[in-house]
Amino acid sequence: MEYQAAIFTALSDPIRLRSLALLAREGELCVCELTHALAANQPKISKHMAALRDCGLVTDRRDAQWVLYSLAADIPQWVKDAVTAAVAGATQDYLHAEDVLRLKSMPARTPRKRASGV
Amino acid sequence: MEYQAAIFTALSDPIRLRSLALLAREGELCVCELTHALAANQPKISKHMAALRDCGLVTDRRDAQWVLYSLAADIPQWVKDAVTAAVAGATQDYLHAEDVLRLKSMPARTPRKRASGV
DNA sequence: TAATAATATAACATAAATTGCATATTCCGC
DNA sequence: GCGGAATATGCAATTTATGTTATATTATTA
Numbered sequence: 001m002e003y004q005a006a007i008f009t010a011l012s013d014p015i016r017l018r019s020l021a022l023l024a025r026e027g028e029l030c031v032c033e034l035t036h037a038l039a040a041n042q043p044k045i046s047k048h049m050a051a052l053r054d055c056g057l058v059t060d061r062r063d064a065q066w067v068l069y070s071l072a073a074d075i076p077q078w079v080k081d082a083v084t085a086a087v088a089g090a091t092q093d094y095l096h097a098e099d100v101l102r103l104k105s106m107p108a109r110t111p112r113k114r115a116s117g118v
Numbered sequence: 119m120e121y122q123a124a125i126f127t128a129l130s131d132p133i134r135l136r137s138l139a140l141l142a143r144e145g146e147l148c149v150c151e152l153t154h155a156l157a158a159n160q161p162k163i164s165k166h167m168a169a170l171r172d173c174g175l176v177t178d179r180r181d182a183q184w185v186l187y188s189l190a191a192d193i194p195q196w197v198k199d200a201v202t203a204a205v206a207g208a209t210q211d212y213l214h215a216e217d218v219l220r221l222k223s224m225p226a227r228t229p230r231k232r233a234s235g236v
Numbered sequence: 237t238a239a240t241a242a243t244a245t246a247a248c249a250t251a252a253a254t255t256g257c258a259t260a261t262t263c264c265g266c
Numbered sequence: 267g268c269g270g271a272a273t274a275t276g277c278a279a280t281t282t283a284t285g286t287t288a289t290a291t292t293a294t295t296a
Contacts, residue, residue: 001132001135001136001208001211001213002132004132004135004204004207004208004211005130005131005132005135007207008126008127008129008130008135008204009126009127009130009252009253011126011129011130012123012126012127012129012130012253013123013253013254014119014120014122014123015254017119017122017123017126018119030272030273031272031273031274032271032272032273041255041256041257042272042273042274043255043256043257043258043273043274043275044254044255044256045273046272046273046274046275047254047255047274047275048254050274050275051253062262062263064263064264064272065262065263065264065271065272065273066263066271066272066273067272067273067274076207077206078203078204078206078207078210079203079207081199081202081203081206082200082203082204082207084199085196085197085199085200085203086122086126086196086200088195088196088199089122089125089194089196089197089200090119090122092196093119093122095119127282127283130283131283131284133284148242148243149242149243149244150241150242150243159285159286159287160242160243160244161243161244161245161285161286161287161288162284162285162286163243164242164243164244164245165244165245165284165285166284168244168245169283180292180293182242182293182294183240183241183242183243183292183293183294184241184242184243184293185242185243185244
């Protein structure tokens with residue numbers, strides 16, 4: 001039951017919920033994009049993403065100097081369902097709309113490989 | 119986003135997850151039944167149930183000296199989905215089976231009104 | 237109304253999570 | 267190899283959550 005509690009603990013923070021909602025929408029995002037979209041400082045985002053990774057909710061891959069995060073796929077069904085519900089709830093929040101706007105208005109970055117074209 | 123974080127915080131504790139799984143199975147349970155099934159002390163259970171009630175995940179009704187808890191119905195769809203996922207995960211845990219056994223083996227209580235037959 | 241059962245709350249101690257700031261670490265281009 | 271960009275980590279302070287024990291509240295029954 002500790003694993004399950006850990007999953008919901010990971011879902012119990014606004015920054016992490018907003019990050020998951022953005023990842024669900026964008027597919028893959030680097031830390032600097034999340035930092036910009038969520039209007040938070042970089043260590044904070046890194047730490048929250050580490051928390052999500054540590055319990056298996058996201059995976060990361062390195063692309064040059066960037067670390068790209070995305071929603072994990074190899075998780076139990078009930079975890080998928082919990083994440084889906086979390087994303088659904090987060091997407092309805094007005095903060096999510098603001099996050100998306102900030103992400104869109106982010107100044108141009110050095111081009112890099114992307115899973116899905118933006 | 120704070121409401122949403124509060125919901126997942128409520129789902130992030132083993133005692134509360136196990137309680138929700140029992141409520142999903144039994145429909146309605148009083149504090150002393152939960153106390154017995156979860157093998158915990160009474161104030162602990164009362165406090166955890168209060169936490170669930172405070173964020174709207176369960177409702178309570180008084181029946182004589184008992185307070186009966188049950189899963190709340192009037193909640194947003196994504197909350198229902200989150201609870202369903204939580205219950206699904208908790209039900210798979212071996213602790214849930216033990217909780218059910220303890221509940222079944224609970225010594226007879228004074229009969230009372232029940233929403234569903236036992 | 238006294239005794240008892242069921243539940244809630246208060247007070248306190250302890251453990252976890254969160255944050256900001258400073259500092260590593262890794263990678264790229266020059 | 268150097269400088270800069272992106273990311274991660276360590277530390278200390280603060281907040282939040284949890285557990286235990288004692289006590290208060292509410293309802294029942296004799």
